[in-house]
Amino acid sequence: MSVLLPVLAVLIATGIAAYHRLSIAMWAALVAVALVASWMLSGSQTTIVVLAVLAALVAIPLLVSPLRKALLTAPLLKFYTRILPPLSDTERTALESGTVGWEGQLFSGKPEWSQLLNQPKPTLTAEEQAYLDGPTEELCRMTDNWEIDHVRADLPPAVWDFIKRNKFFGLNIPKEYGGLGFSALMNHKVIQKLASISSVVSSTVGVPNSLGPAELIMHYGTQEQKDHYLPRLADGREVPCFALTGPFAGSDATSIPDYGIVCMGEWEGANVLGIRLTLNKRYITLAPVASLIGVAFRMYDPDKLLGDKEDIGISLALVPRSAEGLEIGRRHFPLNSPFQNGPIRGKDVFVPMSQLIGGHEYAGQGWRMLMECLSIGRSITLPSTASGGSKMGAVTVGAYARIRKQFGLSVGRFEGVEEALARIGGNAFAVSALSEATAAAVARGENPAVPSTISKYHCTEMGRSVAKDLMDIVGGKGIILGPRNFAGRAWQASPIAITVEGANIMTRSLMIFGQGAILCHPWVMKEMKATEIADPRERINAFDSALFGHIGFAISNAVRSFWFALTGSAFGAAPGDAYTRRFYRKLNRYSAALAVMADMSMLMLGGKLKFKESLSGRLGDVLSQLYIASCILKRHEDRGRPESDQPLLAYAFHDAVNKIETALSTALRNYPVRPVAWLLWPIIFPFGRRAQAPSDRLGHKVASILMSENDARERLAQGVFTTPCENNPGGRIYSYLPKFILAEPVERKFMKALKNSDIEAHEFEDQLLEGVRESWITEEEAAQLRELRALTLDAIMVDDFDPEELRSAGYASLLDATQATPRAVA
Template sequence: MSIAIPFIVLLVVGVIAAYHRLRLAVWVAISATALVAAWLLGASPVASIVAGVLLALASLPLLIPAIRLPLITAPLLKFYTKILPPLSETERVALEAGTVGWEGELFSGKPDWKVLHEQPKPTLREDEQAFLDGPVEELCRMVDDWDITHVRADLPPEMWDFIKKNKFFGMIVPKEYGGLGFTALGNHKVIQKLASVSSVVSSTVGVPNSLGPAELLMHYGTQEQKDHYLPRLADGREVPCFGLTGPWAGSDATSIPDFGIVCMGDWNGARVVGVKLTFDKRYITLAPVASLIGLAFRMYDPDGIIGDKKDIGITLALLPRDTPGVEVGRRAMPLNCTFQNGPIRGMDVFIPLSQLIGGEAYAGKGWQMLVECLSIGRSITLPSSASGGAKMGARVVGAYARIRKQFGLSIGRFEGVEEALARIGGHAYTISALAEASAAAVARGELPAVPSTISKYHCTEMGREVARDTMDILGGKGIILGPRNFAGRNWQAAPIMITVEGANIMTRSLMIFGQGAILCHPWVLKEMKSAMLPDERERLREFDRNLFGHIGFAISNAVRSFWFGLTAATVGRAPGDTYTRRYYRKLNRYSAALALCADTSMLLLGGKLKFKESLSGRLGDVLSNLYIASSLLKRYEDEGRPATDQPLLAWSIHNAVYKIENSLSSALRNFPVRPVGWLLWSLVFPLGRRAQYPSDRLCHKVASLLMSPNEARDRLGVGVFTTPCENNPGGRIDSYLSQVVLAEPVERKFLKALKNSDIEALDFRSQLDEGVAEGWITAEERKQLEALREVTIDAISVDDFDPEELRSAGYRREADSGRAAA
C-alpha cells in the first residue's frame, strides 16, 4: 500500500487543483510538498522518488518558457492555424458586434454568482411609471380588439392620433429631440402592458421602437439627419418602417439581392451624386402606413464615382414614401391579426448619398449596423410581447378555471387541467423573468447578442405553449371569436412571433450556440485573435498564454463535471438561502458540463461544427436554460425572496434543469465521434440522469396559486392590463375571482340542500326562492348567488352573429351588384 500512496497523493492533489483552477506552479508546489509529507509519514521512498520524477518531467517543460515556447507552443500554433476555420466577413462582424455579460460566466464552468447578484435591480424611472399609469392605461382602455382585428382590420383613427400625440412612437428617441427618452426597461414595460390586451397595438407601437430608422439614426445618423428626422419620428409626423426581408433573403439577410448603383441624378432640383435603387421587400410591418422607409440593399459603384471599390457592401438608406418609383400601400394579412404589414417595391428609385443612414461614411457598413441594433430590438419587443400575453393568460385562465364548473367541480381541480395550469403559471413566471433580464441588460448599456437570441427564441416558444394550454382549458370559449374572446387572437399571433426577427428554427440551430461558443468562451476568441497577430514573437507569446489557459480550463471542467455528477451537485460552496442553494449548485454543475462539451465539440469538429445544427441546437438549449434559470434566481432575489413565489420558482427551475439534462443527453448520445460521446457521458452523467420533470404535487401548488387570490398571483400579474372595463373581457374575468371564492361556501351549502330536497322548481331563480323560503340560505346569500350566476355567465359566454355580419365586404358588394343587375 505504501507504494501506491505517492501516486494517489499526486492524483488527489491534481484533482483538487483542477477543481479549484490553481495555477500550474501552485499545483507543482503543493504536489511536491505532499510527496515529501507522504514520504515522511511512511510512504515507499522509491515510489516517492518515481512520483517526484514523473511530476518533474510533466511540469518542468511547461513551467520553463525557454523550453515550452519553441518545443510545444510553436508546433501547436502551426497546427492551429491550419485547422482554424476561416471566418467570413459576416461572421466576423456578428462576433465583434455584441458584448458579453452574464452568459460569459455561464460558459466559464465556474460562474461567479456575485456578478449576477451585483447587477442593480431593474427599476423604472418616475416618468416611465407615470407614462404606464397614464397614457398607457388610457390607450389600453381604448382598445377594442374585436373592432381592430375583425371590423376595421386597423386601429381606429382616434387611436392612431392618441399614439402619435402621446409619443408612443418616440419612446426611445432622446428627450433633446422631442422623444420620451425611455430606457430599455421602460420600453419593455410599455410593450408588455399593451400586449396583454392587443397584439396588434403592441406590434404597432413596438416596431418603431425596435429595429428601424429611429434606432439606427440615434447610433449612426449624421447630425443633420438626427436634427431633421428624430423630432418628426418622436411626435408621429413620420411613421417609420424598415425593409430588410425579401423573397430571396429571409434569415440569410446578407444575401439580399436588392441593389443600388452609384450614379448622378436629380434631387430637389439639383444634380447630385446618389444611388439608383431596385428592391423587392415583403413582410414589412407598418409599411402600408409608413411615411419614412428604412431600406437595406447592396451598394455598387461600377464607374468608381466615389472610390475604387466596386462592391461597397450592404448599406442602409432612408426613403420618403413619396420618392418617385416607390411602390407601397398594399397589405398582407398575418393570420388575421391584421397589424399593418405589406410589401415595398421599387425600380430605379434615385436618392442622394445624403439619404444613406450615416451618410457616405457609412456606405457598406449596413450589416454591422443591423447586427448591433438587432440585438437591442430583439431583446425587447418580442420577449415583452410574449411576457404580456403569458402573464395576462396566467391571471385570466386561473380565474376562469375556478369560475367554470363541470360535474359540480371547478375545472381547475381536475388533475389534467392542473397540469396545463401549472405550465401556464410556470412559463409566465419564466418568460417575465427572462424578458426583464434581457431588457435590463440593454438598459445597463450592453449589446447582448447572445442573450437577445435566447430571450427572443425561448420567450416566444414558451408564449406559444401558454397560448396552446390556454386554448385547451378554455375549450369552446377559446375557439369562438368575438368581443368576449380574450385568447383566440393571441393563439393566432403566436406563430407570428415565432417567425419574425429571425425564424426560431434558425435562431436555435445556428445563432445561440454558434455565436455563444466563440463570443462567450473565455479563451477561444482570444486564441483566434492571437493566432492572427502580425508580429511573430507577440503572436507566439499571446497564443501560448491563451492556449495553456484553455488547456487548464478544459481539464478543470472535466474534473468539475465528474465530481458534480458523482455527488449530484449536493455539496460545494454556493450562494442563496437554504431554499435556493441547491439550485445554484445544479447550475454550477451544468455550467461545467456545457463548457466541457463545447470545448470537445470545437476541438474535434472545428469548422464543421457550424454544419452540425442538431448538436449546436442542443448545446444552445443548455446555455439558454442556464441563462433562464439564472434570470429566475435573480428575479427571486430582487423581489426579496418571497416565500409565496417558491412553487413558481421551483416549477420553473425544475423544468429548466430537466430540459438541460435532456439536451445534454441528446447531444452526447448523438455525438458525431461515438467513442468521445461515450467518454463525455461518463464524465457528465457518471451515475446516470437524475433530473425529473416538475412533480404532480408541485403542479398542484402552482395551479392553486393561479386559482386563488394571493400575493404571488398579484406579483405575477404586475404590469398587465387587468382593468375590468367593457372592452377587456379578460380583465373582467380576472376581477371576478375574489367574488367567486367568497361565494363558493354559500353555493356548496345551497346545492347540497337542493340535492337532498324534494322541491319541484327547475329554473335557478325559483330554486333560490324556495331556498330562502326553506331557510337554506338568507336573503343576502341569495343576492350573493345571483351575482355569482351573473359573473359566471359573463365569464363563460361566447358571441354569435347575424350571418351577414360575418360575410366579407367583397362578398356583400358582389351580392349587392348581382341583386341590382337582376
C-alpha cells in the same frame, strides 16, 4: 495499499488544483507535498519516484516559458492556424457586434454569482411609471381587440391619433429631439402591457422603437438626419418602417439582392450625387402606412464616384414614401392578427447621398449597423410581447379554471387541467423573468447579442406553449371568436413571433451556441485573435497565453463537472438562502458540463461544428436554460425572496434543469465522434440522468396559486392590463375571482340543501326564492348567488353573430359583381 496511496494522493492534489484553477506552479507544489506525505506514510517508494518523474516531465516544460513555447506552443500554433475555420466578414461582424455579460460567466464553468446578483434591480423612474399608469393604461382602455382584428383589420383613427400624440413612437428617442427619452426597461414594460390586450397594438408601437429608422439614426445618423427626422418620428409626423427581408433573403440578410448604383440624379430640382435603388421587399411591418422607409441594399459604385471600390457592400438608406418609382404594395394578412404589414417594391428609385444613414462615411457598413441594432430590438419587442400575453393568460385562465365547473367541480381541480395550469404558471414566471432581464441588460448599456437570441427564441416558444395550454383549458370558449374571447387570437398569432426577427429554428440551431461558443468563451476569441497578430514574437506570446489558459480551463471544468455530478451538487460555495442555495450549486454543475462539451466539440469538430446543427442546437439549449434559470433566481433575489413565490420558482427551475439534462444526454447519445461520447458520459453523468420534470405535487401548488387570491398571483399579474372593462374580457374574469371565492361556501351550502330537498322548481331564480323561504340562505346570500351567476355567465359565455356580420366586404363585392345568390357563389 502502499502502491495506491501515492497515486491517490497525487490524484487528490491534481483534483484540488484543477477544481480551484490554481497555477501550474501551485499544482506542482501540491503534488510535491502529496508525494512527501505519501513517503512519510510508508507509501511505495518506487511508485513515488515514478510519479515524481512524471510530474517533473509535465511541470518543467510548462513552467519554463522559452522551452514551452519552442516545444509546444509553436507547433500547436501552426496546427491551430491550419484547422481554424475561416471567418467571413459577415460572421466576423456578427461576432464582434455584441457585448458579453452574464452569459460569459455561464460559459466559464465557474460562474461568479456576485456579478449577476450585484446588478442593480430593474426599476422605472417616477416619470416612466407615471407614463405606464397614465397614457399606456389609457391606450389599453381604448383598445377593442375585436374591432381591430375583425371589424377594421386596423387600429381605429382615434387610437392612431392617441399613439402619435402621446409619442408612443418616440419612447426611446432622446428628449432633446422631442422624444420621451425612456429606458429600454420602460420600452419592455410598455410593450408587455400593450401585448396583454392586443398584439396588433403592441407590434405597432414596438417596431418603431426597436429596429427601425429611429434606432439607426440615433446610433449612426448624421447630425442633419437627427435634427430633421427624430422629432418627426417622435411625434408621429413620420411613421417609420424598415425594409430588410425579401423573397430571396429572409433570415440570411447578407444575401439581399436589392441593390443601389451610385450615380448623379435629380433631387428637389438639383443634380446631386446619390443612389439609384432597385428593391423587392416583403413582410415589412408598418409598410402600408409608413411615410419613411429604411432600406437595406447592396451598394455598387461602377463609375468610382466615391473611391476605387466598386462593390461597397450592404448599406442603409432613408427613402421617403413620395420618392418616384417607390411602390408600397397591398397588405399582407398575418394569421388573423392584422397589424400593418406588406411589401415594398422599387425600380430606379433615386435618393441623394444625404439619405444614406450616417452619410457616405457609413457606406458599406450596413451589416454591422444591423447587427448592433438587431440584438437590441430582438431583446425587447418579441420577448416583451410574449411576456405580456403569457402573464395575462396565466392569471386569467387561473380564474377561469376556478369559475368554470364540470360535474359540480371547478375544472381546475381535475389533475389533467392542473398539469396544464402548472405549465402555464411556470412558463409565465420564466418568460417574465427572462424578458425583463434582457431588457435590463440593454438599459445598462450592454448590447446583449447572445442573450437577445436566447430571449427571442425561448420567450416566443414558451409563449406559444402558454397559448396552447390556455386553449386546451378554456375549450369551446377559446375557439369561438368574438368580443368575449380572450384566448383565440393569441393562439392564432403565436406562430408570428416564432417566425419574425430570425426564424426560431435557425435561431436555435445556428445562432445561440454558434455565436455564444466564440463570443462568450473566455479563451477561444483570444486564440483566434492571436493568430492574426503580424509580429511573430507577439503572436506566439499571445497564443501561448491563450492556449495554456484554455487547456487549464478545460481540465478544470472536467474535474468540476465530475465532482458536482458525483456529489449531486451538494457541496461548493454558492449564494442564496437555505431554499435556493441548492439551485445555485446545480447551475455550477451544468455550467462546467457545458464548458466541457463546448471545448470538446470545438476541438474534435473544428469548423465542421457550424454544420452540426442538431448538436449546436442542443448545446444552445443548455446555455439558454442556464441563462433562464439565472434570470429566475436573480428576479427572486430582487423581490426579497418572497416565500409565496417558491412554488413558481421551483417549477420553472426544475423545468429548466430537466431540459438541460435532456439536451446534454441527447447530445451525447448522438455525438458524431463516439469514443468522445463514451469519455464524456461518465464525466457528466456518472450515475446517469438524475433530473426530473417538475412533480405533480409541485404542479398542484402552482395551479393553486393561479386559482386563488395570493400575493404570488398578484406579482405575476404586475405589468399587464387587468382593468375590468367592456373591451377586456380577460381583465373582467381576473377581477371575478375574489367574489367567486367568497361566494363558494354559500353556493355549496345552497346546492347541498337543494339536492336533499323535494323542491320542484327548475329555474335558478325560483330555486333561490325557495331557498330563502326554507331558510337555507338569507336574502343577502341569495343576492350574492345572483351576482355569482351573472359573473359566471359573463366568464363562460361565447358570442354569436348574424351571418351577414361574418361575411367580408370582398364577399359582398363578389356578389355585386356576379349578381349571383350566395348559394350559387358558394
